[in-house]
Amino acid sequence: MIEVSHCDLSYNQAKSQVKVYDNFNLKIEQGESLVLIGPSGCGKSTLLYLLSGLMPPTGGEIQIWGEPVKGTRQKTAFILQEYGLFPWLNVEQNVSLGLRVRHMTKGKYQLLVEDMIQKMGLGEVKHNFPSQLSGGQRQRVALARALTLQPDLLLMDEPLSALDALTRERLQTLLLEIWQEQKLTTVLVTHSIEEAVFLGSRILVLLDGRPTQVVGEILNPLVGQRGYRQTEEFFQKTSYVRSLLERGGLDESAK
Amino acid sequence: MNLRSRIFRGKFWGYLGAALFLVVLWQYAAWSLKNPLLPTPKAAILATARLFEADLGRHFWVSTYRVVLSTLTALLVGLPLGLIMGFERSIDRFLAPLVYITYPIPKIVFLPLILLFLGLGDASKIFLITFIVFFQILVTTRDAVRRVQSETISSLRSLGGNRAQVYRYVLLPASLPDVLTSLRLSMGTAIAVLFFAESFATTEGLGYFIMDSWSRAAPDEMFAGIIMMALLGVGLFIVVDFFDNILCRWQHLKGN
Ligand SMILES: Nc1ncnc2c1ncn2[C@@H]1O[C@H](COP(=O)(O)OP(=O)(O)OP(=O)(O)O)[C@@H](O)[C@H]1O
Ligand SMILES: [Mg+2]
Numbered sequence: 001m002i003e004v005s006h007c008d009l010s011y012n013q014a015k016s017q018v019k020v021y022d023n024f025n026l027k028i029e030q031g032e033s034l035v036l037i038g039p040s041g042c043g044k045s046t047l048l049y050l051l052s053g054l055m056p057p058t059g060g061e062i063q064i065w066g067e068p069v070k071g072t073r074q075k076t077a078f079i080l081q082e083y084g085l086f087p088w089l090n091v092e093q094n095v096s097l098g099l100r101v102r103h104m105t106k107g108k109y110q111l112l113v114e115d116m117i118q119k120m121g122l123g124e125v126k127h128n129f130p131s132q133l134s135g136g137q138r139q140r141v142a143l144a145r146a147l148t149l150q151p152d153l154l155l156m157d158e159p160l161s162a163l164d165a166l167t168r169e170r171l172q173t174l175l176l177e178i179w180q181e182q183k184l185t186t187v188l189v190t191h192s193i194e195e196a197v198f199l200g201s202r203i204l205v206l207l208d209g210r211p212t213q214v215v216g217e218i219l220n221p222l223v224g225q226r227g228y229r230q231t232e233e234f235f236q237k238t239s240y241v242r243s244l245l246e247r248g249g250l251d252e253s254a255k
Numbered sequence: 256m257n258l259r260s261r262i263f264r265g266k267f268w269g270y271l272g273a274a275l276f277l278v279v280l281w282q283y284a285a286w287s288l289k290n291p292l293l294p295t296p297k298a299a300i301l302a303t304a305r306l307f308e309a310d311l312g313r314h315f316w317v318s319t320y321r322v323v324l325s326t327l328t329a330l331l332v333g334l335p336l337g338l339i340m341g342f343e344r345s346i347d348r349f350l351a352p353l354v355y356i357t358y359p360i361p362k363i364v365f366l367p368l369i370l371l372f373l374g375l376g377d378a379s380k381i382f383l384i385t386f387i388v389f390f391q392i393l394v395t396t397r398d399a400v401r402r403v404q405s406e407t408i409s410s411l412r413s414l415g416g417n418r419a420q421v422y423r424y425v426l427l428p429a430s431l432p433d434v435l436t437s438l439r440l441s442m443g444t445a446i447a448v449l450f451f452a453e454s455f456a457t458t459e460g461l462g463y464f465i466m467d468s469w470s471r472a473a474p475d476e477m478f479a480g481i482i483m484m485a486l487l488g489v490g491l492f493i494v495v496d497f498f499d500n501i502l503c504r505w506q507h508l509k510g511n
Contacts, residue, residue: 054409078413080406088428088505097424098414129505149414 002028002051002153002185007060009046020046021057022211026204028187030065033179033223035200036189037241042208044189045081048155051187052078064153073153074102077146081157081189084142085130092117092126095144102149112148120144136167140174147178154186161191172198180224193245197237198229205244216244270489292474299478306479311464315483318453318461321377322445322491325384326438332385333392334434338426340393341400358394362387363451370456380452380460387448388441395437399430432503435495442491446484461487 004026010019020043028034036044049055050062053072062069064076077098085094095117099109117126120140130138139159146154159175160168172195179186179199190196196203201223205216220237228234278296285295294302303311340347340354366383373379403426411425453462461484468477500507 049409052413054412072412072415074415076413078410080410080413082406084410086407086410086425086428088431088503090505097411101411101414101416101420101424129508131505131508145414 001030001063001065002026003063004050005061005063007050007057007062009050009055009057019211021050023060024212028185030185031183032185033199033201034187035196035203036187036206037191037193037196037203037245038206038212039208039245040191042206043212044206045157048078048157048187048189051153052076052155054078075149075152076155077149077151077153078155079142079146079157079159084145085138087130090127090129091122091133091141094130094141095122095148098145098149109148116144116148134167135163136171139163139171143174143178152185154184156186156188158189158191160195168195175199176224193238193241194229196241197223197234199223203237203241205241215247216241218244294475294478298475299482302473302475303479303482306476311479311483314459314461314464314480315487317459318449318484319487319490321380321453321460322384322442322449322487325381326388326441326445326491328381328385329388329392329441330434330438333389334396337393337396337434338400338422338430341397341403341430342422342426347397354390354393358390362390363448366452375456380449380457383452384445384448388445391437391441391444392434395433396430399433400426403429432499432506435499435503439492439495442488442495446488446491450484 004024007021007024008019009021009024010017012018026047036047038044046055050057051064051069053062053069053076056070064073086097089097092113096109096113099112117123120143122137122140122144125133125137130141133141142159156175160171163171175186175188176199178184188199190199197220200218200220203216203218203220204214205218207213207215218237218241222228222231222233225231281296285293307315340350362383365386366379369379369383373382407429408421408425411421416424449460450462450465453460454466457463461480465477465480465484468474468480
C-alpha cells in the first residue's frame with residue numbers, strides 16, 4: 001500500500017506562500033489504477049512530484065510498501081507533463097537512458113530496449129529524434145522508457161493530452177493493457193472525464209483551493225471490461241464525475 | 256549518408272563561390288585604385304605560393320597552434336565552470352559578482368603585465384587569448400544552463416539520475432549548441448587578439464609576418480599573410496561546424 005499521511009506542501013511564490021496541500025491523506029492499494037482529475041492548478045502535478053520523491057513534503061510522510069520515501073526510488077517511474085523526453089537523444093537512446101543511468105552495461109540493456117521498442121511499435125523510428133516524431137509516438141517513447149525500468153509504481157502526468165482522438169483512444173487501450181498485464185500500480189493525471197472513467201479503477205476529483213480539496217472519490221470496478229466505453233454504467237460514471245467537477249466550479253465562483 | 260555527402264558538397268561549392276566572389280571584388284578594387292599598397296589577387300596568391308615553403312608556412316603553423324591551444328584551454332576551464340555556475344546557485348552567488356566585474360574590462364589592457372610575468376614567448380600570447388575566450392564561454396554556458404527547464408532535470412532525476420548524471424546527460428548536451436555558437440564568435444575575437452599580440456615584440460606568427468611585410472613595403476607579401484589569416488579563420492570555423500554537425504545534430508533537423 002502507498003500511504004500519504006498528513007502531508008503539507010507549500011510553494012514560495014513572488015510575494016506569498018501558496019499552500020497547495022495541508023494535512024493531506026491518501027491511500028493507494030497495490031494494483032490500483034488511480035486517476036486524478038481536477039481543474040488546472042489544483043495540485044495534480046504536485047501530488048505526483050510528492051509521490052515520485054522528487055519533491056519532499058514540507059510536513060508529513062509518504063510511505064510506499066511500508067518504506068518511507070526519501071528521494072527518488074528505483075522502482076517508481078514518472079512520465080512528466082510534456083517534458084519527458086530529451087531532445088538531444090534519439091528514440092533508442094531515450095528509451096535506454098533509465099537503464100544507462102543505473103549503470104547497466106550495453107550488452108545487458110540492448111535486448112531489453114530493442115524488445116520494448118518493438119513492443120511499442122517504434123521500430124521504424126528508433127533512430128529519430130523526438131522532434132521528428134508525432135505526438136503519439138513521443139508518448140509511446142516516454143512509456144517505453146518508463147516500462148524498461150520494470151517499475152512497481154507508474155506515475156503519469158497528462159500523458160495523452162495533445163493527441164488526436166483516435167491516437168488517444170489507441171494509447172488508452174495500450175495503457176489499460178499494460179496495467180492489466182503487469183498488475184502495475186498506476187497514478188494518472190488527466191483532464192478528460194472519459195479517459196478518467198476508462199482508465200481509473202478509482203477516480204479522485206480534486207478541487208482548486210488553498211489548500212486542495214478532494215471533492216469526490218468514485219470507485220469504478222468495471223474498468224477494463226470489454227466494451228466498457230459503450231455501456232450505461234460508463235455513461236453514468238462520466239456524468240457523475242462531470243457533476244462533481246462542475247459543482248467544484250460553482251463553489252469557486254460563489255466565493 | 257547520401258544526404259550528408261550532398262550537404263558537404265553543397266557547402267564546398269558555397270565556400271568556393273564566396274572565395275571567387277571576394278577575389279573578383281578585390282581584383283576590381285585593385286584595378287580601380289591602382290595603388291601599389293593594394294596588390295592584385297594574382298600577385299598576392301603568387302607571393303603566398305612563393306613564401307609558403309620559405310617561412311610563411313611556419314608563421315601560419317605558429318599562429319594556428321597558439322589559437323587552437325588557447326581556445327582548447329579556455330573551453331576546458333570555461334565549460335565546466337560555466338555548467339557549475341549555471342546549476343549550483345550557491346556557487347554562482349559567490350562567483351557571479353567576480354565575473355561581472357572582470358568580464359567587461361578589455362583584457363588587452365593587462366598585456367603589459369602579462370608580458371612582464373610570462374615573457375615575450377608563446378605563453379603570454381596563449382594566456383591572453385585564453386583569458387578572453389574563457390570569459391565568453393563561461394558566460395554563455397552559464398546562461399544556457401540557466402535556461403534548461405527544471406522539468407528536464409526532474410525527468411532525469413526520476414529515472415534515478417544523480418547530480419553528476421544531471422551534468423552529463425542534461426546540462427552538457429543542453430548547453431552545447433550555445434557553447435559552439437560562443438566558440439564561433441570567440442574565434443573572431445581570438446584571431447583579432449592574436450594579430451595584436453603578435454604584431455610586436457615577437458618574430459613568429461602571422462601578425463608578425465604581416466607587420467614585417469608592411470614595414471618592408473612588400474604589399475604582396477603582406478596580403479599573402481592576410482590570406483593565410485583568412486584561411487586560419489575559415490579552417491577554425493569549419494572545425495567548429497564539424498563538431499556542431501556531429502554533436503548537435505538534433506538541433507539541425509528542421510533545416511534539411
Ligand atoms: N515551482 C512552483 N513554484 C511556485 N508555485 C508553484 C510551482 N509549481 C506549482 N505551483 C503552484 O501550485 C499550484 C498547483 O500546481 P500544479 O502544477 O500541481 O497544478 P496542476 O493541477 O498540475 O495543474 P495543470 O492541470 O495545469 O497541470 C498552482 O497554483 C501553481 O501555481
Ligand atoms: Mg500539471
